[in-house]
Amino acid sequence: MDEVLVVKDLHVHFVLENMTVKAVDGVSFHVSEGEALALIGESGSGKSVLGMTILRLLPENVRVNGKILFNGSNLLDLSEEGLREIRGKEIAWVPQNPATSLNPVMKVGIQVAEPMEIHLRIDRKSAVQRVANLLKFFDINPPEKRVNEYPHQYSGGMKQRALVAMGTSTKPKLIIADEPTKGIDMTKKVSIVELFRKIKKNELSLLLITHDLPFAEKLADRIAVMYCGQIVEVCNVKKFFKSPLHPYSKALLNSLPSRGLKPIKGNPPSMVNPPKGCKFHPRCEYMSGRCLEEPQMFEIDGNLVRCWLYD
């Protein structure tokens, strides 16, 4: 299978006046064609930053090193123009926070039509027509009326679906979805799963950034776990939820309500002054002297894990 996105040794550092935040500290992974990869991690693990870095949506005081290969070319080397060819066309972004991610003074229909107008070079009228069809496909009814409405007239779920519609409108190769279930009621989560199942059918690749494990279980083919700016495990989804490899992954699963709601001991790590060696070792029940040295990635049955236990 072809690899659509390959991230190699990515570092993303925020340089502030008196400190540097290492949000992403040496991350490598790939997403294959037609595959759904879930990037799991707690808030503050760096996963949203990672997602935004791929499309270079971060502010200027950020230092990025490494490679992000998409269709062979390194996105970090692209000019602004080249980048604009990719954004919204080849790689689509479905943002967090539907409430604030739509322009409040523009009609939804026009916002959803924009990617098609620019990238597919179709005129306003045809684009809006396609938007109506899209809205219908995503259960935003009645489509003709909704096209002319403003974001505040949509419910939260509708806004979410509009954003997904916007992302899929140009039939991109890769969709990056940032925390799609954040702030959504438990009862409504099922519809989000259905929503993403619907778009998965069209052979596009999905990078799901989420902290919602059950959601990931239903949609992903593989799981990548992030902790303190690093990837600590990349695993097939079925195996992950049966017997994960990394101690952090185990602890994460145990903290789920369905599995006992056991909290992870210790405190989340600082990204300014991370622990030396293995970043998880202060909270790990398998810690040993070896952990003071930073572990490399070990391969087990085609899965990857960053832990000395698997040496």
Added chain:
Amino acid sequence: MMGYLLKRLLMAALVVMATSALTFCMLSASPGDTAEVIIKKILVGEEEYSPTKQEIQTVKDVFGLNGPAIVLYFRWLWNAIHGDFGCSYVSGLPVLKEIVARLPATALLALTSTTLSVLITIPLGVLSAARQNSLLDYACLAYSAFFISIPSFWFALILILIFSLYLDILPVAGFGSLAHLVLPSITLATGMSAVTTRLTRSSLLEVLGQDYITTARAKGLNENTILYKHALRNALIPVVTIVGIQMGHLLSGTVIVETVFGWPGIGKLLADSIEVRDIPMIQGCVVFIAAMFSIVNLLVDVSYRLLDPRVKYGEGNA
């Protein structure tokens, strides 16, 4: 919308009335009997003159000053509602007529200045926010700090010194040609634009930091489209409100600018009336200015509601 409009109109009317009451109060409560002041300042023109009781009573009769202040006020109010604002102590002409005669001059100055101000503000504010921290940005901040601090009457004098007296390309004062309009409107426009430029800049900066701008960027739109199509519309909404508030400063500004440039408008009329204690004229001018201000505020409020779809269409259905 209609209901809101009516409510606001009523409030505006009440405020104007309250202002007139307040003004009348102050003018009546001032030291020195009004009749005496009229004799001393207007009729005779000598501060030291001691009018006789006979003279005071005559003046009181002629000018209708007999009775307690409250009665006088309500008499004035009743007449005012019917369009009669009394007659000037100085010229004897009806107040309303004098004000209306001066209206075109002030309107011309106000409109020109506002237009000029907007033409300066919007480009400066937008460029300043778009190229944040650049040389241009600091130039804009310096411009606004400078013109917020500069007294308009001094700036006017400097302009006259340079352009009228030294370079001799523009007239010193007066009214009648386009050339006469240049210096007064520049004086007013620079003062107004100083505040609004700042506001446009900060409003735009705030908008540019919003999530929906990141979404727009993620769609592959170029920076200009993002700035003008997505950001500006949001940023201008609070600016419209401020332009309205600026009108208030404009009204104050015209008093000074018209005085310096001898521009025959309402501002100068007010200043002159205050100097000679021409009470009906002062009252009339103040009411007129209050009404203007209220109307402008109302218009700004209404346009704000029209511009922001969140307000226009109210809370939506799901």
Added chain:
Amino acid sequence: MVRAMLNVGISFYFRHNSIISGLFILAFLIAMVVLSPLTADPTKIDLHNNLHPPSLEHPFGTDNLGRDVFARVVNAAKIDLAISLVIVGLSAIIGIAIGLISGYYGGLIDKITICLIDIFLALPELILALVIVGALGPGLFNSALALVALGWVRYARIVRGSVLSVKERQFVEVAKAAGINDLGLIIRHILPNVISPVITIAMLHLGHSVLSLASLGFLGLGAQPPTPEWGTMLNEGRVYLREAWWLSVFPGLAIMLTVLSFTLLGDGLKDALNPKSRRIAYG
């Protein structure tokens, strides 16, 4: 290369030194005031030397009565600055008091206060000041009175707003439960929380006061001659605009510098007290 250095230099200066610029100018002005006894006698009339342009002996020239303009400008600084301080101080005290009481107790007092605030905001300040001074009679005292009568509104409004929001916060409940009385509550617990925006407003009000005072003086309603006040001096000098430009330039320059320093200070304070105004460029 030079352009880049210039960029960095200016950027550093403006980012950190808005307050410092303001303080610098202010220090200069205060120095002038303090050193004022050393200048020539501002009241000395010398009709042989009237309307002389700036010279070594008279750095700002002489006015129509032969008085040293420099000395007059410096002495006017005393008046303008001192009176403005008084105006701001009194306005603040009155405004804060009204705001606190109105916000805390609510009810009829609050309704009246809101009404008053709305009316005062319904007219541009200078026009109302003109009417008040016009009614009371021109003079420095009446001008100051008028400006105080109009100035308290801005404090009352912001303090009232702050009180309304602070009133509901947790620690107020706690203090009340501990048995503290109303006055103690207001002064010890609520007041410190509403002070911060007041300081910024006060700073900007200072600059505004100087301008208003000078404007009234310029219109002949403020300080009366021979009292030296910048606005009044500009009004007197206006007649001689053609012959003696220095009469119209220097007092105005003084006004501008003074207001500029307060504006910069106010801006700097506003930025310093508000963490949200940090600049991040997006690209």
